[in-house]
Amino acid sequence: MKKILEIYLNLLDIILNEFSSIVEYGEIIYTQSQEPLKLRIYFYDESFLDIFYSKSGKYSYHWERRFIDNSIY
Numbered sequence: 001m002k003k004i005l006e007i008y009l010n011l012l013d014i015i016l017n018e019f020s021s022i023v024e025y026g027e028i029i030y031t032q033s034q035e036p037l038k039l040r041i042y043f044y045d046e047s048f049l050d051i052f053y054s055k056s057g058k059y060s061y062h063w064e065r066r067f068i069d070n071s072i073y
């Protein structure tokens with residue numbers, strides 16, 4: 001199984017190349033012990049998307065538009 005950091009780097013590369021018209025930039029956010037915690041994608045509309053991926057293969061998304069219309073998905 002791929003390491004989480006490798007997954008985040010691959011996803012970031014795909015997102016920046018395929019969705020550059022709506023994505024401003026992205027970053028990997030790390031824990032205090034320097035383990036990759038999540039991938040954060042920043043959109044031009046000032047919203048962001050967090051992608052969490054676990055070692056067991058489970059994943060979740062968190063899209064926050066709090067500063068636009070106060071919504072969180």
